[in-house]
Amino acid sequence: MKGSPIMKKPLRIKPVQWVLHIVLSLGAVVMVFPFLWTLSSSLKTPAQIFQIPPIWLPNPVQWENFIRTLEVMPFDAAYFNSFYITVVVVISQVFFCSLAAYAFAKFQFPGDKFLFLLVISMMMVPKQVIIVPQYLMLQQFGWVDTHWALIMPELLFKAFGIFLLRQFIMGIPRELEEAAIVDGAHPLRIWWSVIFPLIRPALAAFAIFAFKDMWNQFLEPLIYLNSPQLFTVPMLLNSFKGLYTADWALMMAGAVISILPILIVYVILQRQIIEGIALTGMKG
Amino acid sequence: MHHRYRKWWAYAFVTPAMIGLLVFWLIPLCFAFALSIMKWDGFGEKTFVGFNHFIDQFQNPVFQTAVINTVYYTVLTIPPGIAIALLLALALNKIPGKNVYRVFYFMPVVTSSVSVGIMWIWILNGDFGILNTLLGYIGIEGPNWLSDANWVIPAIAMLGIWWGLGFNIVIFLAGLQGISRSYYEAAEIDGATPLQKFVHITLPLLSPTTFFVTVMAVITSFQVFDQVFVMTQGGPGRASHVMVLHVYETAFQNGQFGASAATAVVLFVIILFFTLMQFKVSRRWVHYEG
Numbered sequence: 001m002k003g004s005p006i007m008k009k010p011l012r013i014k015p016v017q018w019v020l021h022i023v024l025s026l027g028a029v030v031m032v033f034p035f036l037w038t039l040s041s042s043l044k045t046p047a048q049i050f051q052i053p054p055i056w057l058p059n060p061v062q063w064e065n066f067i068r069t070l071e072v073m074p075f076d077a078a079y080f081n082s083f084y085i086t087v088v089v090v091i092s093q094v095f096f097c098s099l100a101a102y103a104f105a106k107f108q109f110p111g112d113k114f115l116f117l118l119v120i121s122m123m124m125v126p127k128q129v130i131i132v133p134q135y136l137m138l139q140q141f142g143w144v145d146t147h148w149a150l151i152m153p154e155l156l157f158k159a160f161g162i163f164l165l166r167q168f169i170m171g172i173p174r175e176l177e178e179a180a181i182v183d184g185a186h187p188l189r190i191w192w193s194v195i196f197p198l199i200r201p202a203l204a205a206f207a208i209f210a211f212k213d214m215w216n217q218f219l220e221p222l223i224y225l226n227s228p229q230l231f232t233v234p235m236l237l238n239s240f241k242g243l244y245t246a247d248w249a250l251m252m253a254g255a256v257i258s259i260l261p262i263l264i265v266y267v268i269l270q271r272q273i274i275e276g277i278a279l280t281g282m283k284g
Numbered sequence: 285m286h287h288r289y290r291k292w293w294a295y296a297f298v299t300p301a302m303i304g305l306l307v308f309w310l311i312p313l314c315f316a317f318a319l320s321i322m323k324w325d326g327f328g329e330k331t332f333v334g335f336n337h338f339i340d341q342f343q344n345p346v347f348q349t350a351v352i353n354t355v356y357y358t359v360l361t362i363p364p365g366i367a368i369a370l371l372l373a374l375a376l377n378k379i380p381g382k383n384v385y386r387v388f389y390f391m392p393v394v395t396s397s398v399s400v401g402i403m404w405i406w407i408l409n410g411d412f413g414i415l416n417t418l419l420g421y422i423g424i425e426g427p428n429w430l431s432d433a434n435w436v437i438p439a440i441a442m443l444g445i446w447w448g449l450g451f452n453i454v455i456f457l458a459g460l461q462g463i464s465r466s467y468y469e470a471a472e473i474d475g476a477t478p479l480q481k482f483v484h485i486t487l488p489l490l491s492p493t494t495f496f497v498t499v500m501a502v503i504t505s506f507q508v509f510d511q512v513f514v515m516t517q518g519g520p521g522r523a524s525h526v527m528v529l530h531v532y533e534t535a536f537q538n539g540q541f542g543a544s545a546a547t548a549v550v551l552f553v554i555i556l557f558f559t560l561m562q563f564k565v566s567r568r569w570v571h572y573e574g
Contacts, residue, residue, distance in 0.1 A: 035403070097301065115302060128551065130548075132316065137311070137312060218398055255402045277454070
């Protein structure tokens with residue numbers, strides 16, 4: 001390939017950039033180190049885990065720790081619970097929030113300003129403030145220690161979703177909608193075939209944000225769930241902690257099992273996830 | 285013609301969301317305010333007690349500890365967290381391959397609080413934790429982080445900085461991208477040094493972003509709960525007792541729902557203050573920019 005006309009000039013890196021690369025690499029190592037250390041610890045024998053100086057790469061690798069962990073902790077059920085609860089909630093939130101956002105962005109109706117103000121105000125209410133009264137209410141409904149207590153409060157309304165999606169729908173030119181109206185499409189059809197496709201990037205960003213929120217939920221399952229078979233992944237891991245405090249390898253294996261699937265999805269979709277969360281972060 | 289029915293369509297579209305808002309947010313919020321002025325243990329009679337819960341709580345040393353610890357956590361987390369995020373964002377903004385670094389820095393952001401907490405209990409272990417081993421290599425004898433009353437909040441703050449760094453970096457990067465190159469080009473013509481450019485262009489034009497990141501971080505800090513619950517449950521003693529933990533314990537361990545609601549209302553007012561400040565200031569900046 002030498003001397004080939006297609007070959008690019010070698011990339012020149014300035015000395016300042018070398019320094020920056022070194023600093024940033026060190027920073028990246030610090031950021032990732034806790035994950036790697038958890039992984040390394042999860043593959044050690046009980047003797048190796050307490051060894052000083054520490055063993056960086058366990059040899060032989062104790063894969064049995066994972067088998068042991070999966071035997072004592074029902075991660076399969078927890079993953080199933082987390083997954084179905086999160087998926088149901090996210091799909092429902094995307095549906096109902098985009099519908100409401102469309103109405104707030106493009107329709108005039110008596111009370112629209114007041115209702116939207118109410119939506120915005122709810123963004124200032126931290127979940128922790130309403131969790132106790134919400135618990136007392138759901139207790140009346142008989143939903144304590146059921147998944148309904150996690151699903152129902154999230155199903156129809158997420159203030160931030162309506163706010164974010166409204167911003168995007170307002171950016172859609174009127175003409176696109178009017179063309180569809182002239183063709184005789186009714187509003188539900190316009191929402192589905194004009195609005196929905198046009199705000200797909202915002203919907204994806206919101207869905208990622210909502211997924212992360214729901215998947216990582218901890219206070220709610222902590223308060224509502226008592227039965228281990230109903231536990232979500234964070235809840236299961238937390239209950240694990242009380243039972244196996246001395247067995248660090250087992251706990252680290254549990255942590256790895258709780259993190260790895262999410263990290264794999266993260267690495268595959270990293271651009272969409274980072275930019276989605278950044279976008280939702282900035283609009284909030 | 286559709287427009288005659290348009291408003292009915294609009295009502296139909298907002299109704300499901302408004303039901304969710306009403307039942308699961310507005311009613312519980314009003315209920316929280318109502319509870320805060322009532323004495324109620326979850327059963328039996330509710331009695332009106334006015335502001336007694338608020339007075340009691342402010343005089344309650346446990347609540348005072350919770351407020352002090354929460355403020356201490358916030359103060360320890362935010363200045364270093366923001367400074368580090370800003371410096372790293374500035375560095376990332378200048379080099380090729382920033383998206384690769386971004387993947388690593390952002391990794392903790394997508395990890396659940398419980399997983400993060402479990403990982404750090406082991407890292408911070410006083411006798412066998414890797415942090416103290418590494419500190420030992422440079423001649424520092426690390427404390428027993430999570431069971432030392434003086435070090436438990438700094439330890440949780442350290443985790444907080446690590447956990448939130450990626451998010452702050454990404455927001456800063458977006459802010460930096462928003463600064464037009466032309467400012468720097470003009471400054472270069474005038475012979476400005478990199479430091480002058482940073483002080484006179486980057487910092488002032490980035491100030492809305494910095495402000496936003498700071499306020500968001502304050503709001504998140506005041507709501508700190510998950511990591512504390514997983515790692516220390518407020519201990520040792522009350523050394524890491526924080527406000528949300530106080531709300532939780534008062535209601536679910538002591539069964540004092542009224543008192544718990546009162547402390548939740550205090551938390552709400554604090555957070556509302558910062559949120560409104562963000563709204564007000566960002567609006568002023570928008571006008572300024574326009």
